[in-house]
Amino acid sequence: MTNPYLPHLAKIIRIIPQMNDVRLFQIRLEDEGMRNNFNHRPGQFVMISVLGTGEAPISISSSPTRPWIIELCIRKAGKVTDALFRLKENAVIGLRGPYGNGYFIEKIKGNNLLIIAGGIGMAPLRSLLWYSLDNRDDFKDIILMYGTKTPDEMLFKDELFSLLDREDIKCLLTVDKGTDTWKANIGFVPKLFDSVNLSPATTYAAICGPPIMYQFVLQKLIECGFSKDRIMMSLERRMQCGIGKCLHCSVGHKYTCTDGPIFTYWDVMNMQEVV
Numbered sequence: 684m685t686n687p688y689l690p691h692l693a694k695i696i697r698i699i700p701q702m703n704d705v706r707l708f709q710i711r712l713e714d715e716g717m718r719n720n721f722n723h724r725p726g727q728f729v730m731i732s733v734l735g736t737g738e739a740p741i742s743i744s745s746s747p748t749r750p751w752i753i754e755l756c757i758r759k760a761g762k763v764t765d766a767l768f769r770l771k772e773n774a775v776i777g778l779r780g781p782y783g784n785g786y787f788i789e790k791i792k793g794n795n796l797l798i799i800a801g802g803i804g805m806a807p808l809r810s811l812l813w814y815s816l817d818n819r820d821d822f823k824d825i826i827l828m829y830g831t832k833t834p835d836e837m838l839f840k841d842e843l844f845s846l847l848d849r850e851d852i853k854c855l856l857t858v859d860k861g862t863d864t865w866k867a868n869i870g871f872v873p874k875l876f877d878s879v880n881l882s883p884a885t886t887y888a889a890i891c892g893p894p895i896m897y898q899f900v901l902q903k904l905i906e907c908g909f910s911k912d913r914i915m916m917s918l919e920r921r922m923q924c925g926i927g928k929c930l931h932c933s934v935g936h937k938y939t940c941t942d943g944p945i946f947t948y949w950d951v952m953n954m955q956e957v958v
């Protein structure tokens with residue numbers, strides 16, 4: 684039997700700086716067989732390791748519609764990510780997964796999709812964004828709302844700006860504080876709701892961002908008439924095994940790693956430790 688904790692070797696192909704403490708790591712599994720069999724769903728995560736430092740759960744930022752290269756958008760936060768930021772291109776790291784449930788793609792299909800991201804919350808949602816655009820006929824209207832404090836903090840800026848010209852997605856970008864060169868919206872994410880006509884009964888919303896954004900965005904969605912089981916949000920809990928064995932990430936009677944990290948608002952509001 685194979686050891687589920689055994690990481691696979693993966694090479695860092697390219698490191699693309701996003702802002703001061705956030706980088707996009709393009710990674711390729713060394714083993715060709717593993718590479719061919721690596722199938723993930725948007726919203727799933729991997730456990731990454733740098734030799735001698737331990738492991739950290741990181742969402743997959745790339746879409747399964749663009750296989751071969753796995754993209755991870757990582758903020759330098761502590762032990763493992765510090766060590767990762769010291770590595771250069773061509774270095775080899777450990778990776779196991781994909782783990783977790785991912786966004787409820789089969790349910791969303793045939794509906795409108797509203798993606799709402801704040802700050803580094805764009806990392807897991809980028810996978811869902813490109814998955815839905817690459818399978819455009821499976822979805823009705825697609826709306827992206829993304830906000831950061833300043834233009835410099837906006838992740839994937841070039842690719843998101845390229846969406847502004849597309850007719851098959853409404854892309855609304857905003858910053859709390861603009862600059863002379865900033866041409867999109869200024870204000871907090873909930874203000875973007877004024878620019879759209881939503882149909883809550885036929886829309887699924889996927890949110891990821893800082894706690895303060897959740898608070899106001901959830902309020903807006905409920906005011907608009909969204910039912911709580913049409914709102915998907917990701918929970919971040921400290922994890923060790925990633926496979927439902929160690930109990931570190933349990934919330935109520937659920938494990939964030941295997942039952943999540945994507946939960947509906949309905950699930951989350953009924954979890955004792957979260958509310």
Ligand SMILES: Cc1cc2nc3c(=O)[nH]c(=O)nc-3n(C[C@H](O)[C@H](O)[C@H](O)COP(=O)(O)OP(=O)(O)OC[C@H]3O[C@@H](n4cnc5c(N)ncnc54)[C@H](O)[C@@H]3O)c2cc1C
Pocket residue numbers: 728738739740741742743755756757758759760761762763764765806807918919920921922944
């Ligand atoms: C499902 C999932 C997906 C994620 N996706 C991403 C992603 O795409 N990109 C990304 O950048 N991050 C992501 N994270 C967050 C990332 O896993 C954490 O930031 C992780 O802790 C980084 O590991 P580290 O060893 O570098 O930092 P750590 O050394 O773990 O430190 C991180 C922070 O936690 C604090 N800390 C350390 N130990 C404890 C403890 N026992 N209790 C409480 N706080 C402690 C530290 O002081 C520090 O502020 C994700 C987390 C989850 C659960």
